[in-house]
Amino acid sequence: MTAVIRAESLTKFYGESRGVVDLGFEVEAGEVFGFLGPNGAGKTTTIRLMLDLIRPSSGRLKLFGLDVRKQSVAVRSRTGYLPGDLHLYERLTPREYLRYVAALRGLDGLGDGEALAERFELELERPIRALSKGNRQKVGLVQAFLHHPDLLLLDEPTAGLDPLVQQTFNELLREVVTEGRTVFLSSHILSEVQRLADRVAIIREGSLELVEAVETLRARAFVRVEATFGTPPPQEAFAGLPGVRELERRGPVVVLALEGSADPLIKALARYEVLALDSHEADLEDFFLALYRKGKSDAE
Amino acid sequence: MLSSVFAKTLYDRLRSFRWWCLGTLAFIALYGSVFPSLHGKQSLNKLIEGYPQALKGFVGFGGNLDIASGAGYLGTEVFSFWGPIVLVAVAIAAGSAAIAGEEERGTLDLLLSLPVSRTRCLLEKLAALVCEVVALAFVMWILLVIVSSAAGMGVSAVNLAAAMLGLVLFALDFGMLAFAIGAATGRKALAIGLSATAAVIADVLNALAPLASWLDSARLVSPFYFYSHGDPLRHGIAGTDTLILLAIAVVLGALAPHLFRRRDLSTP
Numbered sequence: 001m002t003a004v005i006r007a008e009s010l011t012k013f014y015g016e017s018r019g020v021v022d023l024g025f026e027v028e029a030g031e032v033f034g035f036l037g038p039n040g041a042g043k044t045t046t047i048r049l050m051l052d053l054i055r056p057s058s059g060r061l062k063l064f065g066l067d068v069r070k071q072s073v074a075v076r077s078r079t080g081y082l083p084g085d086l087h088l089y090e091r092l093t094p095r096e097y098l099r100y101v102a103a104l105r106g107l108d109g110l111g112d113g114e115a116l117a118e119r120f121e122l123e124l125e126r127p128i129r130a131l132s133k134g135n136r137q138k139v140g141l142v143q144a145f146l147h148h149p150d151l152l153l154l155d156e157p158t159a160g161l162d163p164l165v166q167q168t169f170n171e172l173l174r175e176v177v178t179e180g181r182t183v184f185l186s187s188h189i190l191s192e193v194q195r196l197a198d199r200v201a202i203i204r205e206g207s208l209e210l211v212e213a214v215e216t217l218r219a220r221a222f223v224r225v226e227a228t229f230g231t232p233p234p235q236e237a238f239a240g241l242p243g244v245r246e247l248e249r250r251g252p253v254v255v256l257a258l259e260g261s262a263d264p265l266i267k268a269l270a271r272y273e274v275l276a277l278d279s280h281e282a283d284l285e286d287f288f289l290a291l292y293r294k295g296k297s298d299a300e
Numbered sequence: 301m302l303s304s305v306f307a308k309t310l311y312d313r314l315r316s317f318r319w320w321c322l323g324t325l326a327f328i329a330l331y332g333s334v335f336p337s338l339h340g341k342q343s344l345n346k347l348i349e350g351y352p353q354a355l356k357g358f359v360g361f362g363g364n365l366d367i368a369s370g371a372g373y374l375g376t377e378v379f380s381f382w383g384p385i386v387l388v389a390v391a392i393a394a395g396s397a398a399i400a401g402e403e404e405r406g407t408l409d410l411l412l413s414l415p416v417s418r419t420r421c422l423l424e425k426l427a428a429l430v431c432e433v434v435a436l437a438f439v440m441w442i443l444l445v446i447v448s449s450a451a452g453m454g455v456s457a458v459n460l461a462a463a464m465l466g467l468v469l470f471a472l473d474f475g476m477l478a479f480a481i482g483a484a485t486g487r488k489a490l491a492i493g494l495s496a497t498a499a500v501i502a503d504v505l506n507a508l509a510p511l512a513s514w515l516d517s518a519r520l521v522s523p524f525y526f527y528s529h530g531d532p533l534r535h536g537i538a539g540t541d542t543l544i545l546l547a548i549a550v551v552l553g554a555l556a557p558h559l560f561r562r563r564d565l566s567t568p
Contacts, residue, residue, distance in 0.1 A: 048565075053409055053565045073416070076415045085406065087406030091312075103304065104304070105414060
């Protein structure tokens with residue numbers, strides 16, 4: 001089976017400045033693929049390359065096995081796109097705009113737009129210029145979904161959506177994936193990707209750091225334990241304990257990373273006066289920060 | 301209603317188009333009402349004869365300075381002054397808005413994420429540009445035909461149409477230039493600035509040509525020369541001149557897709 005998205009050594013430079021460098025990844029049908037990275041990492045560049053809005057400097061990029069340059073129109077007819085920086089026709093109403101989009105996609109009326117608008121409680125008759133940021137984002141989402149696309153390219157999709165609408169959006173994504181359709185979701189919000197994606201690619205400064213299943217990332221992750229002591233324990237108090245690493249020390253507060261059984265750590269802690277103890281499962285955010293800290297120390 | 305890029309582009313232009321029509325109506329009514337008081341006044345022509353040559357070049361149309369006649373009056377007031385300004389302005393506005401305007405507003409990204417090829421998008425916008433210019437010229441023509449007969453100018457509807465055709469092609473030359481620059485660069489101000497400058501140069505070259513012999517051959521690069529020198533208000537359509545004006549527009553129009561296809565769209 002061909003991958004829905006296949007990038008090979010994909011590189012894009014804007015003159016001298018870096019877009020993305022040597023990207024290689026595949027996205028399979030029926031998954032939500034999270035594309036995670038800080039602003040300026042190259043997420044939008046990657047999506048715009050897929051739509052032939054910009055052209056790669058080198059490397060190959062195929063969607064549905066089609067060349068994104070030579071077969072761009074065919075690619076775009078099967079793809080729905082929500083830009084990160086959404087610009088709409090201010091004078092049109094959402095209904096007029098969605099009808100235009102549907103017409104250019106060869107659909108009658110609004111396609112699925114009417115039902116989607118109802119679901120998102122989007123008012124169709126007020127001019128777009130009078131809409132709030134959240135409502136504009138809804139217009140963007142509806143236009144991306146209205147032709148029942150095989151692939152959705154969503155660039156920071158939940159920006160400006162209130163929690164209830166995000167809930168609707170999450171449900172919609174789940175349905176899309178259940179139908180075997182595919183979602184490529186870019187975000188700088190780690191918890192969002194963690195919640196929605198099956199696999200995640202982390203991009204930094206134009207290069208892929210890693211591509212992994214969200215579950216694997218979680219398994220790799222650790223429990224973060226933060227203990228506040230009455231008097232700071234000696235430096236070597238937790239050295240050599242199985243599965244325990246000391247991450248940080250701020251006066252009486254010691255932050256530890258724990259993998260595996262908590263027992264040795266609890267027994268070690270019990271020797272000192274512990275005023276407070278906080279622990280939670282490290283989320284992608286912790287992982288992400290750890291990755292970045294590592295990158296930084298490598299560079300130094 | 302908004303079922304194609306063509307229709308959408310026309311719809312966007314409609315707002316300003318109404319005002320251009322209204323202005324056209326006001327101007328032509330004004331010109332028409334002034335003419336009867338000038339009609340046949342040879343003293344006026346004598347006055348103009350005394351103008352410096354440099355000035356005469358700007359007011360004449362096809363070398364004709366007889367503003368006491370209907371054809372001379374329309375040539376001077378409408379076809380060498382106000383008509384080109386309006387139609388060229390409309391053409392440049394439409395040409396620069398087509399790609400560059402939409403790209404700068406950031407709406408082109410979403411438009412070209414739809415299954416519309418760049419070439420098709422461009423051609424539909426180009427067709428809309430031609431339609432807008434032709435439509436405004438048509439409004440001008442109708443009003444001029446009415447005014448010409450009402451004020452006794454004695455210029456036939458056919459000759460007015462011939463002059464108007466030249467004017468449309470002349471305006472399209474600069475509209476297409478703005479369109480092509482916009483398609484090549486995505487920069488609206490650049491498209492407007494360069495093509496408006498080109499239009500002014502074309503006018504000045506043609507007007508000053510009689511002053512110096514070296515300018516006389518330089519006017520051959522001026523579309524204004526081909527638009528005006530056959531004096532279509534008196535002599536009807538001038539075949540070669542018309543074809544040259546058409547060729548300029550076609551070449552610039554054909555260049556646009558070529559320039560647009562190969563570049564990156566700018567990030568909104």
